[in-house]
Amino acid sequence: MQGQSNDREGVQLVWGVSLDLDMSGFTALRDEISAEHPLFPEFSEALGRIGLSGSPRSISNEALQTHIASFYEAIHAEESDHCVLLQQQWNRTGEVFLKRSNELFNHSYNGPMRFFAYPSIWRVHIQQPDRHAISFPLERDTRDKDEALYVVVHELLHAFFFDFAEATGLLKDRNDVWDISEIFNVLVLQQARFADLYPAHSIIPYPQHEDIVSGLQEMLPGLRNAESIIKAICRYIDNGRRESLV
Numbered sequence: 001m002q003g004q005s006n007d008r009e010g011v012q013l014v015w016g017v018s019l020d021l022d023m024s025g026f027t028a029l030r031d032e033i034s035a036e037h038p039l040f041p042e043f044s045e046a047l048g049r050i051g052l053s054g055s056p057r058s059i060s061n062e063a064l065q066t067h068i069a070s071f072y073e074a075i076h077a078e079e080s081d082h083c084v085l086l087q088q089q090w091n092r093t094g095e096v097f098l099k100r101s102n103e104l105f106n107h108s109y110n111g112p113m114r115f116f117a118y119p120s121i122w123r124v125h126i127q128q129p130d131r132h133a134i135s136f137p138l139e140r141d142t143r144d145k146d147e148a149l150y151v152v153v154h155e156l157l158h159a160f161f162f163d164f165a166e167a168t169g170l171l172k173d174r175n176d177v178w179d180i181s182e183i184f185n186v187l188v189l190q191q192a193r194f195a196d197l198y199p200a201h202s203i204i205p206y207p208q209h210e211d212i213v214s215g216l217q218e219m220l221p222g223l224r225n226a227e228s229i230i231k232a233i234c235r236y237i238d239n240g241r242r243e244s245l246v
Contacts, residue, residue, distance in 0.1 A: 009098045015083040018118040030056040042123040079119045082139035093197045105226045111163040127155045146198035
């Protein structure tokens with residue numbers, strides 16, 4: 001899938017196990033997920049299964065490195081096979097996803113053309129923009145055969161969304177961009193033109209976004225491009241429904 005630098009169809013994924021990326025991913029999550037965060041329980045459970053307890057911010061890098069290395073040694077073969085199978089799934093679906101993403105955004109792309117996709121033990125999945133990396137669930141953590149692929153697609157869509165938002169200035173000065181991005185992802189990835197790529201996976205919005213997603217689904221068939229979907233989300237939120245994000 002070769003392409004010009006402004007063409008999402010030229011984006012490539014490299015798949016593999018990376019202790020180093022999962023270490024840096026932990027640092028990003030530790031700084032973002034406080035005890036009050038809705039994803040804190042999942043993050044804490046992931047720490048527990050590698051033999052660590054207490055506040056994530058109290059764990060030394062030395063202890064973290066030791067416990068992660070031991071856990072990765074035990075799962076390396078399993079996760080290497082997981083990466084091979086996911087790459088095969090991507091080889092069957094990735095070109096279609098990227099083509100439909102180009103049609104969705106209908107704007108030059110200025111982001112990375114190569115991403116590293118790696119399995120993560122943390123049960124909370126992220127992209128690391130500075131390292132052009134995307135995490136997905138361990139094979140043992142997936143609830144269906146399409147979940148890991150869906151997570152990668154979800155995170156790639158975030159990368160395209162934020163590149164588009166920055167280039168167009170559509171969300172300039174808003175303080176709810178994360179919420180808008182998550183609502184956008186659910187609305188888009190539920191559309192038949194994308195959902196047929198991961199048919200075994202059910203897409204569930206964050207609880208605080210359910211009302212907005214439900215309210216916008218009726219008008220979604222008439223919203224075919226990113227700009228119209230983003231503007232519809234913003235109008236819905238701004239028309240007195242901000243309480244749905246609290």
